[in-house]
Structure formats: structure tokens, C-alpha cells
Amino acid sequence: MSGSERVLVGPLKGYHHETYVFPLPDDRETGGAERRWKCREPREDLLWFDRRCFSSEEELVRALAGHVTRIPEVIDVGDIGLQGFIEGRTLGSRFKGADLIPEPLVTQIIELFAELVRVDPEKLTVRRRCVPEDRPPDGDTSGFLERLICFTEEKVYLRNEQAFAQLFGALGIDESCFRALRRNVPCMTKRPFALLHGDLHRDNFVVDAAGRLWTIDWELAMVGDPLYDLATHLHLMRYRPDQAERLTRRWCETVEDARPGSSEGWEQDLPVLLGYKRAQSVFTDVIRVALSLQASTLGAQPGFSWWSLYRAAREIQGVLAQGATPLGLTSVPTLGQVTAALKVWTRTDALLVRRGHDEA
Template sequence: MHRLPHRARTALVRHFVESRRLRGRGEVLRGHHNINYVLRSGPVLALLLGAVPFTRLKYRVPLRTVEVVPRIWPREAEVLRVVCRYLREVPPCLADLGDGSVHRYRMGRALSDGGPLRNVGDELMRSFASFFARTARVPVAELPARPEGWPEDGDTQGFLDWLVRFTEERVHRPNRDRFGALFDAVGVPEDAMVRFAANHRCRISRPFRLLHTDVHQANTVVRGRRLAVIDWELAIFGDPLHDLATHLVRMAYDKQEQVRMTELWAEAMAEAGFTELTAGLHEDLPTYVAFEYAQSVFTDVLRAATDLPEDADTDHFQAAADRVQRAIGRAREPLRLVDVPGREPVVEALRAWYGTRAE
């Protein structure tokens, strides 16, 4: 089977996974970026993939969604080919189908199962800190090529500028026609990111490394005492403090947990011999946390609106308004927001947008 031409093998793999998906066998896991179908590999499919027969696989199909986060490497499989050589717990991509991909299924439970964690605990934080340090060991030279014009290694301000430009030019501006009235109504001005850039800078240079950028509960699988971080489609190359900041925010740590996680991250980096990655930690980490709060206001407003179902009722609008208000509250200081509306005006703004979305 492995001697088949690549195109023929890919076509056969697609046929088998699609037929199993259409038969409705296995679990369906829907994320923001992909639908994941958990399937059993029959003997032929396993042979094609080089997998053990009847083990579980994950068939990932990208969703067409509003672009809200950067992707510098369009093929996750290329990233995983490197990552899996150094982080053996990460499930590899077994077949890149172009319009989908097949991955080994990671056994265990997602941290998000059962709802948000009330108390993360020191042991789990240490595991996350170890993950970040081991990710820093992935050789830069083996990573896929970066896009043209990518900031030079160590240009932390250039990296932050790139993130700000992406938010403004690829998320905010392209969605102004469709969502501009909603942004205005919930208190997000047209010059929001200009305000952010004028008041936030990186002060210290740090070497760049591979970053996952989306380390949170739903992307963390635990089995026994072992932790695996999955879903690398948003991986980029840049300042390690950005990876720590996205983790601190998306894990919804409280202030005390943020401080402890930061301490453990710095300790793990130092123990791994990467003290240079912690330079300017206390000066620049708040800047990246502020950026995460600032950029997520666009993500959360867009998703709160587009996630409203066709038959949205009062509860749906209330829940969407809560999501928007939470995002606005966190972004208030980084974006210098002044006129922040209360809950009912946000509900009315969402209703107004909902009434015009089919136009």
C-alpha cells in the first residue's frame, strides 16, 4: 500500500475516512476552526496510514469562519512533522488531504470536559511550564519558512507591530462593513488599535521560538499525570512571552494564578537553559496580556454575533451580551474605551445586527 503513488494513496484515505464519517460512526467534536470526527481505523485504512488497525483516528475538516487569528503556516501537517520529533506526546498527522487531515487520536480527557477548572493547581501549572520549555527546544532551523516580511529574530517590537497590524487589517477593517454598527454600539471605536499601539511597546529583545499561541483547556489532553497540548494550526514563530500571555488569558487564571504560572514558566525556562527568553519578563508580559485583551474584543464580538442560531431567543441574546460585555470589560483599559454600554444596550445592539444579517 505504501508504494502507491501519493495522489492515489491520498484519494483512498479520503474515500475511507469520508465513508466512515458519512455513516455517522464515532464522536464529533466541533471547534472554532475545525470539525473533528473521531473514527476507528479499519484494516485497510490502518495499512494506508501506517497505523494499528481498529485504533481511533481524528479526521479534521476546516470550517469556513470569519478570520480572527493569524495563521502563518497554512498546513498544520508541516508544523507537526517538526513538533512531533521533539514533543512525542503530540499526536502526529498521518495524512494531509489538502481539504482535511487525519491525525492519531490522543487518548485521555480534555481539561475542558466538565466545564472550567475552578482550581488549576501547582502540579498542572508545572506541566504547562514544562511544555513551554520543551517547545522552546524545537530547533528554529527545522521550522517551515516564515512569510515574506516576517520580523527578524529578536525584534520583539516588530513582532508586536505585526500582531497589531493583523488585528487591524485582517480582523477589524475587513469586518467593518458587516459589523461596524455593532462595534460602534458596544463601544469599540474605529481607532481602537491605533490607541493600543500608541500606548503599548515592547522594551526588551528576546530570541524567537516556535509558539503554539492557543494553549487552553480545550486543547489540553490529560492521561494520568501526563499532559499533551494538541491542535497546532495556529502555531507561529515569535516572542515566547506572547505564548505565555495567550495562555494566561485563555486559561482564565485569576490574578494569583497568573502570577504563579508566570513564576513557574520563568523557572522552567531557566532550568532548560533559556534564561534569555525571560529577559524583560515583567516589563513586556503586561504588554502582551493587554494585547490579548485588546484583540479578543473583536473575536468575541464577531463570534457572539455569528454564533446566534437561526431561532435565537431571549436566552441566546442574553448569553451573547454577557460574552461581549466580558470582552469589553477586559479591553477597556488597553483600548482606552470610554463609552462602555450596559447589558441591555448590548442586547439591543445584537438584536439590531441579527435583524439585518441576512440583508
């Protein structure tokens, strides 16, 4: 498609896909400004930690044209869908965790949320992964949260329990955590369902040369509780507390104007949804961080990395501390205990994980 390997850029950094960027030969021959496109392929043996709703990201993005501004254009080259590459810098590359996001960019984020709640999910003619029986009725926010918890329990925890049982046990994680997570499910306030991006973090926003904010990576989009999209955004963005509070107030005002009822009961339900996100991070980060240690113990250049172990233990201990309350944990392991648990796992169960992958 590119006409020459020399114009290829990639693979780009990203968890879900292997992505290459290139101009099309026809674009170069027109003599106009060169445009670049993204060709994406799901990574092999990928662990999916989030529930997905739509069968094709390109199909969804194509359907949103005219409804959501500043999203990639999608074209077909043969039977392959290409997304337009947004030239600019990600929000994460410009502003680190402790930095305030400039108000003009926050305003554009709020405008995006308004556009999302205005989209009528029933009119989205996009193929869905889930069967109709697995979709809670409009407004059933309790059913929506229950399905999220079920996904984390069945597709993340139980699916990986055999390989990580020893590590989970040493960290105090077991089936009782999910009973704790479900305590507040029946008390959720009804809100009209909307289209959710599901992954609005700093590296999924691109700022172009004109200061316009573009939203990319729609593979985790779903239909559900709009307050969940705000909770996910707050959890992933790591705003300073004062800016997070201001953004939340603006979100409530804006989505209420766009679709009345969208922020109903947010004072009680936002902490519940934030609790779920922190709990979810415990399971996903324990698995992700533990697997990353395999590179130092079973990689092409074997050798135990104490620095990698210490860094991994600090990260896991941090997410355990944040997720302790929603998971019902009475205590959080010390840094030394987490380090010891990881060390044991990398020398025993990690071997089983690698053997399983080799056999597959």
C-alpha cells in the same frame, strides 16, 4: 479509509475544523489495541481571528516529533495526513474556570513551554504562509506585536467593518482603539524568538488514563515572542489569580534555563501583551457573538430569542469591560445599551450578512 461508516465518530466539536475519528481497518485486523485517527477539514466560510504562520498543521506536528513530547502522531493514508487521536479527557472537561489545575499537570504545562523555547525556528523545515518580508527579525518583539495588531485591525476589524459598522459604533469601537493599542509597542524588550503554540487553552490539553498531558490543535502555531505564548495561555486558561502568579514565576525560571533571555523584561511586557489579548477578544467576540444571534432571527425556525439576546449582551459587555483600558475606551456601555445595540443589529445588518453569504 475507515472501512465502515459505523465506526465513524463525529463531527467533533471545534471551531476551525470539521473532524471525524475512526480506526483504520489494518489496525483492527492486527488483533492489538485499537487505535483511532483524526481526519480534519477546515470549515467553510470560517472567520480567522488569529494570525497563522505554517501552511500545514500536520507538517508542523510531524517536524516536532522528537522535540516536543506528547503530541499526536501523524501518518499518511494516500495523500491525506491523519493525526493520532489522543484517548482521554480534555483539561476543560475535568476542571472548570474556578477550579485549581493540579500541580502535576501544571508541571507538564511548564515542561511544554521549555520544550517550545528549545526548538530552533530556523531549523524547522516547514512551509510558511507568510513571506520573509513580513517576518520580524529574531528578538524584535515590538515588530512582532505590531504585526499582531495589524492583523486584528486589517483582517478582523476592517474586513468586517461594513457588516458590523453600526454595532461597532454603538459599542464605542473605532479606529482610535488601534492607536491606543500601539502606545506601548516601541517599548517592548527584546527576547529571542521561539516556536509558539498560540492556542494553549483547556480544551487543547488532553489528559490520558496515566495522567499524562498531551497537547493538540497546532494550527495557530507561529514563530515569535515566547512571552506572547504565556500571555495567550494565561488569557485563555482563566487561572485563579494565585495560581496564575505561581505559574508565571515558574515559567520565567524554566524558560530562562532552557534558553537565556526568554523572560527578559517580562514584568513590563506581560501586562502589555495581556492587554492586547483582551483587546483582541473585544473584536473577535463581538463578531462571533453577534453572528450566533442569526440562528434565532434568520434560522430554519425564525423567532426572536430574548434569552439569547440577553446572554450575548452579557458576554459582550464583559469583554468590553476587560478590554476598555488597552483600547483607550473612556467608558463601557451598560448592559442595557449593549442589548439595544445587538437588537438593532440583528434586525438590520444581520440581514446584509446573510444575503452576502447566500450570494457567495
